[in-house]
Amino acid sequence: LAKxxxxxxxxxxxxxxxxxxxxxxxxxxxxYITWYQQFPSQGPRFIIQGYKTxxxxxxxxxxxxxxxxxxxLSLPRVSLSDTAVYYCLVDPRKAAGNKLTFGGGTRVLVxx
Amino acid sequence: xxxxxxxxxxxxxxxxxxxxxxxVPISNHLYFYWYRQILGQKVEFLVSFYNNxxxxxxxxxxxxxxxxxxxxxxxxxxxxxxxxxxxxxxFCASSEAPTDMVVEKLFFGSGTQLSVL
Numbered sequence: 001l002a003k004x005x006x007x008x009x010x011x012x013x014x015x016x017x018x019x020x021x022x023x024x025x026x027x028x029x030x031x032y033i034t035w036y037q038q039f040p041s042q043g044p045r046f047i048i049q050g051y052k053t054x055x056x057x058x059x060x061x062x063x064x065x066x067x068x069x070x071x072x073l074s075l076p077r078v079s080l081s082d083t084a085v086y087y088c089l090v091d092p093r094k095a096a097g098n099k100l101t102f103g104g105g106t107r108v109l110v111x112x
Numbered sequence: 113x114x115x116x117x118x119x120x121x122x123x124x125x126x127x128x129x130x131x132x133x134x135x136v137p138i139s140n141h142l143y144f145y146w147y148r149q150i151l152g153q154k155v156e157f158l159v160s161f162y163n164n165x166x167x168x169x170x171x172x173x174x175x176x177x178x179x180x181x182x183x184x185x186x187x188x189x190x191x192x193x194x195x196x197x198x199x200x201x202x203f204c205a206s207s208e209a210p211t212d213m214v215v216e217k218l219f220f221g222s223g224t225q226l227s228v229l
Contacts, residue, residue: 034217043116043203043220044155087155099168100218102155
C-alpha cells in the first residue's frame, strides 16, 4: 500500500481557498487517490476521487500532477462548516471489499 | 442522499459482556464494512463483507468479533466479551461495486460510541 503524508493541521479564514497537499511517492499504477472529510463524532464522508490530471465536483477540486507522486485537494471559499479532518487515501480500486487505509489526516480549522 | 443508519448511537457495557452493534446499509449496496476509531486516533479498518461472507479482515478483528447479515437489510457487528480497549466509535459503511462509470466510495454511518467500563 502506498504511504501518504499530509500536513497535520492547517488554519484558514472564511472565504479563502484551502489547498491540502498529500505526498504518495510510491503510488502504484492501479492506485486511485481519494479524499474523505470527517466532522467530529461523524463518519468519514467521500469528497472526491481521481487518477490523474484534474477532477472537479460541487465540493472540491483535485489536482494530480503527471508523476502522480502527490495530489492537492482544493476547497474553494471555505466556510466555518468546512472545519474538519481531511484524509488522503491511495488504494487500488478492486472489485469487492476494498479495504481503505486511513492515515492521520489534516485537521483544517476555518476561522471567522 | 441515502444514508447508512447505525443503532444505538451510544452503548455502555461492562467488561466481559457481549454487545451487538447494528447497521442498516444503503439498500442497493452490496459491500459492507466495519471500521472503528479510538478517541483521538485514526480510523481503523476491521472487516469487509460481501455475498454473505467476509472478504477481508484486519488483525484487530480476532475471534471475539463476528459479523452477520441476518436479513436483507441489517448488518451487525458482535463483540463476544468486551474489553476496556474495545471502547471506540464504531462506524459501519457500505458501497456499491466500482465500474467505469461508478466511482468506488464508501458511505459511512454516524457511528456507535461504545464505552466499556
